[in-house]
Structures are given as structure tokens and as C-alpha cells.
Amino acid sequence: MSRQILIVDDSRLSRMISRQCILSLHADWRIEEATTGEEAIEKAATTHPWLILLDVNMPGMGGLAAAAILRESHPDAHIVLLTANVQHSVQAQADRLGLGFLAKPIKEPQIHAMLSGLESNV
Numbered sequence: 001m002s003r004q005i006l007i008v009d010d011s012r013l014s015r016m017i018s019r020q021c022i023l024s025l026h027a028d029w030r031i032e033e034a035t036t037g038e039e040a041i042e043k044a045a046t047t048h049p050w051l052i053l054l055d056v057n058m059p060g061m062g063g064l065a066a067a068a069i070l071r072e073s074h075p076d077a078h079i080v081l082l083t084a085n086v087q088h089s090v091q092a093q094a095d096r097l098g099l100g101f102l103a104k105p106i107k108e109p110q111i112h113a114m115l116s117g118l119e120s121n122v
Contacts, residue, residue: 002028004047008040008063009033009055009082014106018053018082021111037066044070049077051118054099056083056090064093071097078118082106 003026007018015033022029032047034040037054038061044052052070056063067079080100083090094101100118102110 002026002030003050005029005031006040006044006047006049006052007031007033008035008037008052008058008066010035010058011055014055014082014104017106018111021106021108022115024108025112025115037061037063037069040066041069041073044074044077048074051078051080051115053080053082056081064090064097067094067097067099071099080114 005022007015009015009018019031019033022031032043032049034043036058040052040054054063054067063081063083067081070077070079078100080102081094082102082104084104086103091101100114102114
């Protein structure tokens with residue numbers, strides 16, 4: 001089954017790595033990209049993603065603020081923070097919002113394990 005994914009990160013390299021890891025398992029999945037929280041909210045409104053991978057530290061609206069809005073507007077979407085900011089306070093905020101959490105640098109086994117977990121819960 002083809003799914004819609006939204007990758008949100010101000011780092012082009014990080015977006016490329018995430019895209020490549022996902023497509024290595026699911027070549028038919030559709031992937032959109034955004035570079036800011038504001039752009040993520042805008043794109044999610046039209047694409048209705050199944051999964052949103054969201055960086056925390058970005059220019060403009062940060063990932064946690066965007067996640068709170070995205071959680072409200074897309075309650076069925078899986079939202080996973082991908083961040084190098086692994087402080088306990090960030091993880092606690094992610095837990096309160098019901099978000100997944102993966103630490104950067106992202107590696108293919110992490111993405112594959114996360115996707116397998118999400119797919120088994122469908």
C-alpha cells in the first residue's frame with residue numbers, strides 16, 4: 001500500500017537521507033518535503049500524510065510547536081521527531097504530544113525499525 005510521507009527538516013542532507021532510507025523499503029511511497037514548521041503545516045493540509053518526520057530545531061516555527069499544531073489538525077498521522085537535540089526536556093515534550101522520537105544522525109536501520117513498528121500497529 002502506498003503511503004504519503006512528509007519529511008520536515010531545514011537540512012537538505014538530512015531530508016535526502018530520510019527519503020533514501022524510506023524509499024529503500026517502500027519505493028512506491030509518496031514523499032513531500034518541507035524546510036520549516038510553517039511549510040509543514042501548509043503541506044500537510046493538502047497531502048494528509050500518514051507519517052510526518054519532523055526536525056526540532058529549524059528557522060521560524062520549531063518542530064515541537066509545529067508538531068502540536070499538526071497533532072491537532074491530523075490526529076491520525078504518525079509524527080516522529082528526528083533531532084540531534086536529545087535533551088530529556090525535548091523527549092518529555094515529545095511524549096506529552098504523543099510523538100515518536102529518533103536521534104540524529106539518522107541511519108537506515110533506525111528508519112526501518114521505526115517504519116516496521118508503525119506498520120505493525122496499523
